[in-house]
Amino acid sequence: MTLHSPKARRPTIYDVAKQAGVSPSLVSLVLQNPARVSDKRREAVQAAISDLGYRPSRAATTLASSRTKSIGLVIDDYRNLWFVDLLRGMESALTEHGYQVMLADSRPGENRIQEAADGLLAMHVDGLVIAAEPSASMLAGAGVPTVVAGWRDGVPAGADLITNDDDGGGGMAASHLLGLGHIRIGHLSGSGGAAAHRRAGFLSRLRESGAELRIAGESGGTSEEDGYASTCWLLDHYPDTTAIFAANDTMALGALGAIKARGLAVPADISVIGYDNSTLAKSRYLELTSVDNRSDLVGVDVAKALLARIRDAAVGPQRKLIEPALVVRGTTARPAF
Template structure:
């Protein structure tokens, strides 16, 4: 066995000794504080680089009572809608010196773990909830909460909320298909509040146009397999619809597979529109028209709410509602 000792991480004291300054001056340099002589600042930076020193986040948190970290809870890593939300969140939090930890509600609960407890064990400063979490899971979080999206949680919790108008988005999708000349329009839906809002908007648009709403899958989930099954159910009842509106892009991908299996090409025979304008919709293979709820802006506004709440913890809860838009690609044809 080798007699060499295990390498030790350099400490702030090592940096101070190497730079020939005090520990407190090293702390000032790490905080980018003003009024530090440039020569000493450069000496500290050189010592940090030479030693490979990394400041201890735990020590910084202990001193400031902050970890400069935010927990983001999402429903399902398999659905790429959250990618833009995370990008928007980080576009604001990164420059402010915050890190973001992400947890998947589906995976954590399936493993018997409470993801909120996990975040709190990491001493996050705030939570952004982009999932349909049970209210009891969040009620005693004791950190600022921001609800991102249509979650139905704000009625039961003291939380800031930023969401897109999913009811308006569902109406937009149906009206876009109606304006393209489609009449028999199937809607693939699922459980959960966002799907319910989108379904309501679709129903309202169809009723206003004097058309029968054709809704399938309300008792199932909203992933690709659910879209495939829902489309199969729809085709059994409506053998050749003019168009399909799926509650999200993942369901639209499943619907596309079911349509192709049935010999119905998109958009030549059936038009198809999704929801979320996720990276999936922009893939060249799909080129899926989709309703854009502006998830990146939802993420950025959620981050701004977090920072504002940390600065003003007693301010009244805020609610921001964003308007969705339709992004046209090549999955909808004009009849």
């Protein structure tokens, strides 16, 4: 029979104060505003914290400050990895100010988005980021600064909008394929604000060139399965297609699967370009040409907008476009003709 010693008690702020020879209130001051404490006392408190392995209670800090130091982020689908860089950019700007991000996946549907937002608001987040499709009125009375990340069909009144220039990005994709010599180009699109702007920029550039317009899935979803189905439809109706532009990298992955299933090769038979420059596109296995929507920079500016409005409620909402960039990899080439 093995005897286990009782688990050691977690150190408290009172233990830190006793070891440092100061009051508990001074320990609290060091934790919240160390610049207001003399070097000698601050160093004594920090040494005691290190020796004891003390970790401040976030709940206690929240009660003391009336803020949770948390930001809520609503995304529409974990399977679409574009939000990874957005989250990374947000955290790079928020962490230094002591904020953490709480993530909620809504999946398609206004009610689900509302539920996800309500769940985060119930946790008393200090700010909210919507990277999904809200209605214009769904966040009425939210009571916290709100930023919409990326083009959406509806932007709640009073919310900031920080987005990549999707119209410009769609135009970049078209120019790249036209520059390679493609004139029979298909586009896999979907519902939602971002897809609509990417489609508009793409089609505008094609019209300028006189190339034929071939669109699939304009009112559907933007998942890998949607990309596969739309590519099948496109190749059934336009078998001479030599290039495909997908509204996002996830749809492009579906396109690659559909092309392979028909015994065709990328880019020898059909070139494929995606959008978002997600971790999928960067994979050495896929080497997917993609338009970088600079989600990392969008995330940084989203965080800055929230922090500015948390500090000063009088700061008004802003609209900001961030320029995309084309990243050419191995899935696009000149057509074989």
